[in-house]
Amino acid sequence: MTPEIxxxxxxxxxxxLAIFVGFELIAKVPATLHTPLMSGSNAISGITLVGALVSxxxxxxxLATWLGAAAVTLATxxxxxxxxxxxxxxxxxxxxxxxxxx
Amino acid sequence: xxxxLIINFAYILSALGFIIGLKMLGSPATARKGNxxxxxxxxxxxxxxxxxxxxxxxxWIVGAMVLGTVIGVLAARLVAMTSMPEMVALFNGFGGxxxxxxxxxxxxxxxxxxxxxxxxxxxxxxxxxxxSGSFIAWGKLAEKLPGRAITFTGQAIVNGLIxxxxxxxxxxxxxxxxxxxxxxxxxxxxxxxxxxxxxIPIGGADMPVVISLLNSYSGLAACxxxxxxxxxxxxxxxxxxxxxxxxxxxxxxxxMNRSLANVLFSGFKAVKKSTTVVEGEIKPIxxxxxxxxxxxxxxxxxxxxxxxxxxxxxxxVRELADHLESxxxxxxxAIHPVAGRMxxxxxxxxxxxxxxxxxxLEMDAINPQMxxxxxxxxxxxxxxxxxxxxxxxxxxxxxxxxxxxxxxxxVFVLKRGMNAGYxxxxxxxxxxxxxxxxxxxxxxxxxxxxxxxxx
Numbered sequence: 001m002t003p004e005i006x007x008x009x010x011x012x013x014x015x016x017l018a019i020f021v022g023f024e025l026i027a028k029v030p031a032t033l034h035t036p037l038m039s040g041s042n043a044i045s046g047i048t049l050v051g052a053l054v055s056x057x058x059x060x061x062x063l064a065t066w067l068g069a070a071a072v073t074l075a076t077x078x079x080x081x082x083x084x085x086x087x088x089x090x091x092x093x094x095x096x097x098x099x100x101x102x
Numbered sequence: 103x104x105x106x107l108i109i110n111f112a113y114i115l116s117a118l119g120f121i122i123g124l125k126m127l128g129s130p131a132t133a134r135k136g137n138x139x140x141x142x143x144x145x146x147x148x149x150x151x152x153x154x155x156x157x158x159x160x161x162w163i164v165g166a167m168v169l170g171t172v173i174g175v176l177a178a179r180l181v182a183m184t185s186m187p188e189m190v191a192l193f194n195g196f197g198g199x200x201x202x203x204x205x206x207x208x209x210x211x212x213x214x215x216x217x218x219x220x221x222x223x224x225x226x227x228x229x230x231x232x233x234s235g236s237f238i239a240w241g242k243l244a245e246k247l248p249g250r251a252i253t254f255t256g257q258a259i260v261n262g263l264i265x266x267x268x269x270x271x272x273x274x275x276x277x278x279x280x281x282x283x284x285x286x287x288x289x290x291x292x293x294x295x296x297x298x299x300x301x302i303p304i305g306g307a308d309m310p311v312v313i314s315l316l317n318s319y320s321g322l323a324a325c326x327x328x329x330x331x332x333x334x335x336x337x338x339x340x341x342x343x344x345x346x347x348x349x350x351x352x353x354x355x356x357x358m359n360r361s362l363a364n365v366l367f368s369g370f371k372a373v374k375k376s377t378t379v380v381e382g383e384i385k386p387i388x389x390x391x392x393x394x395x396x397x398x399x400x401x402x403x404x405x406x407x408x409x410x411x412x413x414x415x416x417x418x419v420r421e422l423a424d425h426l427e428s429x430x431x432x433x434x435x436a437i438h439p440v441a442g443r444m445x446x447x448x449x450x451x452x453x454x455x456x457x458x459x460x461x462x463l464e465m466d467a468i469n470p471q472m473x474x475x476x477x478x479x480x481x482x483x484x485x486x487x488x489x490x491x492x493x494x495x496x497x498x499x500x501x502x503x504x505x506x507x508x509x510x511x512x513v514f515v516l517k518r519g520m521n522a523g524y525x526x527x528x529x530x531x532x533x534x535x536x537x538x539x540x541x542x543x544x545x546x547x548x549x550x551x552x553x554x555x556x557x
Binding site: 090 | 120121123124125127128129130131133134136137138140141144147148151152154156157158159160162163165166167169170171173174175177178179181183186189190193194196197199200201203204206207208209210211212215217281313314317320321323324325327328329330331332333334335336337338339340341342343344345346347349350353437439444445446447449450453454456458459460461462464
């Protein structure tokens with residue numbers, strides 16, 4: 001086996017396990033939290049930022065740096081905006097005891 | 103110690119943070135902490151990535167991150183809770199765009215092998231579809247584009263040609279993956295076009311499905327970028343998001359008793375004319391009479407729909423509920439899974455109006471108890487309470503589970519006028535014996551009733 005194929009098998013292995021973990025975790029989220037779940041998981045998908053950082057800072061070519069910088073901007077919006085808006089929503093979810101009449 | 107080792111070790115911690123964070127999202131009591139944990143994990147991942155030896159200059163990074171943070175903070179602060187679906191659609195699009203750009207930029211980091219070229223094409227393709235699809239979804243939700251399904255003759259053939267062009271160019275590109283390959287630009291362009299074509303034939307009422315699906319795509323795009331960069335963390339996080347999107351898509355489809363294929367492609371089929379024959383007559387009611395009935399009620403259920411979001415009525419609903427409760431009445435809310443424009447949309451709006459989440463009941467929980475309810479108040483919901491879904495086999499929404507409001511002793515339907523719902527289906531509920539129509543703006547009507555309680 002070439003190292004490349006080995007790498008592919010290894011990454012696919014991780015992908016498979018992660019998908020199962022994802023299904024197990026998310027199937028248990030109640031309907032009332034589906035919107036925060038969506039915006040929160042959306043923020044996690046901004047993890048592409050990690051890849052974008054390397055492209056923006058690596059100095060391979062001018063265009064690559066620009067593409068990377070644009071990716072960093074977009075992914076940062078996704079991450080920062082996603083987490084903040086989720087937090088804003090979750091802060092509003094209250095139980096009867098604390099959410100009594102005003 | 104070498105930096106690659108530190109980075110990879112930190113990535114394990116980050117992945118753990120995301121997983122535990124998602125687990126904590128399983129209960130409203132721990133959800134906020136879970137989100138915070140997930141954000142910390144993200145911060146850790148970003149911080150250690152900056153140690154990467156490949157990163158030489160920081161000026162671009164700092165500039166881009168500052169810009170992104172400012173926009174992100176402003177967007178998150180300013181968005182109204184009713185506009186949450188548009189917001190999520192936009193963020194999805196940005197995530198997709200980032201994956202597209204990362205895949206593209208990776209071409210410059212050296213000669214790409216066939217394997218890397220395939221992952222780059224996938225990253226660009228999924229990212230591109232997510233980007234343009236999300237923007238169309240945003241346009242439909244924000245009503246910048248017509249919400250109805252946009253179709254034209256030969257649409258299926260055009261889409262077929264697009265897929266063939268996409269595959270052909272992807273293959274050509276993989277044969278010789280260079281940065282100036284014309285096929286690279288073709289793949290980017292056609293992927294964007296494909297995203298548009300996928301979403302335009304889907305109507306506004308089906309948007310909860312589309313948003314969930316695009317959410318899943320944005321995760322898959324991150325996964326594909328992870329394969330490009332050989333990055334475990336991207337793959338794990340992308341898979342978590344992909345799974346969440348697919349689960350939500352599935353829940354939404356089930357709630358409408360339709361297959362995903364039906365939601366995605368039904369725009370192409372000729373619309374069947376509804377065969378529902380309505381009997382009886384409309385019985386309007388005014389706010390004074392509605393007040394008298396509510397004053398005597400011991401058990402009231404609110405059934406909100408997208409119309410409540412449009413008229414921003416959630417705060418006055420809560421006000422009326424307070425009056426009812428101090429009058430000794432039990433108040434609850436029945437939430438249909440596809441009420442609103444994204445999964446859980448109504449729950450967030452009611453939470454914004456400080457309605458305690460333990461008063462919110464899912465459809466399956468409230469339906470068996472509907473018979474004991476004195477008054478069911480339908481606010482801006484239509485298809486989700488349409489009895490034709492259970493009674494009329496010829497109805498386009500036949501088989502969709504609905505909230506059985508007509509089992510309640512009395513039903514108030516708050517509605518602007520007699521227009522059909524988003525699906526364009528006639529609603530026999532309005533003609534039933536125990537149903538009273540309260541015409542006018544929902545917010546104004548509720549306010550008037552609440553006013554009488556206060557007086």
